[in-house]
Amino acid sequence: MKPIILTGDRPTGPLHLGHYVGSLKNRVDLQDSHDQYIIIADVQALTDNYDDTTKVRDNILQVTLDYLAAGIDPAKSTIFVQSELPELFEMTTYFMNLVTVARLERNPTVKTEIQQKNLEKSLPAGFLTYPVSQAADILGFKANLVPAGEDQNPMIEQTNEIAQRFNHIYKTDFFKPVKGMPGVAGRLPGIDGKAKMSKSLGNAIYLSDDADTIKKKVQKMYTDPGHIRIEDPGKVEGNVVFSFLDVFDPRKEEVAALKEHYQRGGLGDGTLKVRLTEVLNTIIAPMRERRAQYAQDPQAVLKICKEGSLKAQEKTRQTLKEMKAIMGVGL
Amino acid sequence: MKPIILTGDRPTGPLHLGHYVGSLKNRVDLQDSHDQYIIIADVQALTDNYDDTTKVRDNILQVTLDYLAAGIDPAKSTIFVQSELPELFEMTTYFMNLVTVARLERNPTVKTEIQQKNLEKSLPAGFLTYPVSQAADILGFKANLVPAGEDQNPMIEQTNEIAQRFNHIYKTDFFKPVKGMPGVAGRLPGIDGKAKMSKSLGNAIYLSDDADTIKKKVQKMYTDPGHIRIEDPGKVEGNVVFSFLDVFDPRKEEVAALKEHYQRGGLGDGTLKVRLTEVLNTIIAPMRERRAQYAQDPQAVLKICKEGSLKAQEKTRQTLKEMKAIMGVGL
Structure with missing residues (x-):
């Protein structure tokens, strides 16, 4: 059995060269040797875009086009959309009992984002807890490897903590440790020389640039x-x-x-x-x-997402079923 | 169309006379004139019993027996088990973006429970956020009425706040205000004279007492x-x-x-x-x-829960579908 990869992106804008070296290149290189699932995390994107769902929905197509453009082969990798898999949210609910509010408040990635987005005073519960949802995304596929930028390390740490706590509470070894995988290069600077290439800083070269x-x-x-x-x-x-x-x-x-x-x-x-x-x-x-070729037929591209989501759902359904049996939850 | 009721209990122990006057009696009286859904909230029960799932699972049967004993008629009321309805957890996820951490921390019911259960220092995220899940239980059925003890008023208030916020953000009137319904009597004291009859205080008369x-x-x-x-x-x-x-x-x-x-x-x-x-x-x-009659055939009782859950799921599936269409979420 091939090792399993879970990786993906929030559909909030076009992908750029920072994404490419941070994760996309690895995904293309690993799709033959791994069973790879790529999540378009539209529900996670809502945690700070709940009032701009049009942007999120439109970018499902755009991000998928970026994937296909970069060389992700839908015959080898399963591209899926998070909002098509309700099982992930049920898993999240079970995992929420295994992590404290204080621990979530200490998450360095979330802390930084809260500051950047000025959310200190009116922090939505969904934003504080999205790392738990992310843990469900990863553990729902029983992934071994997560190719992602180094800023995602705290998320992988959080996922492993939840997995360990689950194993401990329910006396099982169901979840194995998951590893992060750094990009093919360190953090790519923006064209303005700033430390990070980012859409919001307006310093990115996009994979879709002419x-x-x-x-x-x-x-x-x-x-x-x-x-x-x-x-x-x-x-x-x-x-x-x-x-x-x-x-x-x-x-x-x-x-x-x-x-x-x-x-x-x-x-x-x-x-x-x-x-x-x-x-x-x-x-x-x-x-x-x-x-350009794929963009000629958007319906065919969305069909790739739809079919990928059905395939991915089979996997998360199975994991949830096994989880609930181990926990002793359900009728 | 009959008005819709959503009500229910955490399956953590047998029901007593306090439950009867607080809510059960109303449910029996209203089941002809209302479309009534009764949730056995096993997932909510996990928020402070995640390490004692056996108790929760065993009490699904016991609480259902109490319902049937009290006069709930499964031909009129739909009894269902929360963990059978993944849609509720997806709804919860969307609602989590519409409520702040600070607001949840101010919830009087949760505040009291945190003190009683000594959870201040290691508060599980699932416990802090369970009112959001409860809002999904209620709104998932587009309920008009929640017959519940007066200690549940803050939960109904929270639910209406989330509903209003949803309507405001997504420019809709999809969710209507939901009303609480007090019991047939005020709070029933325990047999020891303490203000509240409760299993944990050991001062209850159970519906199953001989x-x-x-x-x-x-x-x-x-x-x-x-x-x-x-x-x-x-x-x-x-x-x-x-x-x-x-x-x-x-x-x-x-x-x-x-x-x-x-x-x-x-x-x-x-x-x-x-x-x-x-x-x-x-x-x-x-x-x-x-x-005694129902208890002779536990499988038949669980079948009532199973069939009720399938019927309830149809309803929540429809609500979730409509919600996502309004929000503009999904493929």
Whole structure:
């Protein structure tokens, strides 16, 4: 039996290169060797978008297109939509008894988000408790591996705690430890040089960007503000163009030589940016092509989600049935 | 269309006379004129019994027997088990976004329970949030009326707040206000004279008590400790025997005369207790008979729960479907 992967995204906007290196690339690489379930977490997205359901619903299609564009093969990976699986919410309810309010309030990811979104004073219960729902998403598939960005580590820790507590209370070894899996590169900076590429910061290159947009974004990219004339020596650290070349350019020796030349002086940003534009287009052009093809038939794409959801539901139904038998719950 | 009732109990122990006057009697009286759903809230019971699921499961049968004994007719009322309806937990998840953690922490019923159960330091998330789940139980049936003890008023208030918030956020009038319905009498004291009859206080007369047990419990009943000799004047206030006669004895004029006599002096506790024992047995004897009959075939009783759950699920499935359409959630 292949090891099981559970991974996914909140459908709140198009996916960008940060998603690609953080998780998507891994998903494409692992879909042959793993039984992979990819959740479009629309219900989790509601925890801070409950008053903007149109955005969430529209992005189910967009995110699925991004998946297919990036190379997720629906014949190998099961793409599903969270709101199609009521069993996950019943599981969440059982898990809610196994975690304290104080523990949820200590979750570093949630704490940061509460600050960022200014939710301190009117924190919705659904937002505080979404890590429990996320634990149900993972444990509902009895997943072994979660390829996700490093900011998701506290969620995986929380999931393992709930799993252990379940095993302890109900004297079972039903749930096995689940492991996170870091991306193919560390955290990708935004084109403005900020630490994180993010839609809300407006500093992202999307998998759905056209060639012209990518060119323009690379041209705007933060380099070394002290590097005024071509002959000046330039800095490589914090230079986003080099950060991207490190991640995306497979010709590592050439990149090393370019860095040396840049630091020495005599290499212009323009030359580097042309190179990076080509590198990024090499990766994104085939995605663009696949996306355009799938986008011609949105109904067929949603059918992939629908069929994936039915397949995923079989799995969570079985897990819930087993869970309830172990707990001794139900008629 | 008949107005809809949602009411029920946590299956954590046998039902007693406090349940009877608080809600059960109303349910029996209203089952012809209302479309009545009675929830055996086993999942809610888990919020403080997650480590004692055997008790909860065993009491599903016992509580159903109590219902049938009390005169609930499964041909008129739908008895169902909460854990059979995953839709309720999906609804709960959506409602969790519409209520703040601070609001839940202010719930007077939950606050009192947290103190009683010593949960301050390690409050399970499931316990803090169970009123949201209860709101889903009620709103899942679009209930108009909830016959329940007065201690449930804060829950009905919370439910109406969630309903209003849903209507406001999603620009709809889908949920109508739900009303509580007080019992046929005020709060019934325990046989020890304490304010509330309760299993945990060990001061209850159960609907399943046999005649001898009822006799013994009435004999132990708190009266007036100052009423030593028969000829002494006795107090009626706080005298549990009179409290019970007020509630259960239909011969109101005779009871009024007995009170006068007691206060004047010359009427012994023994005489009153014999009368009360007869009064209670008149009510409980037919219950005992029905209970014994149903108890002969536990599988048939559980079948009532199973069939009721299937019928109830149709209703909640429909509500959830409509809710999701209004919210704009789902594929």
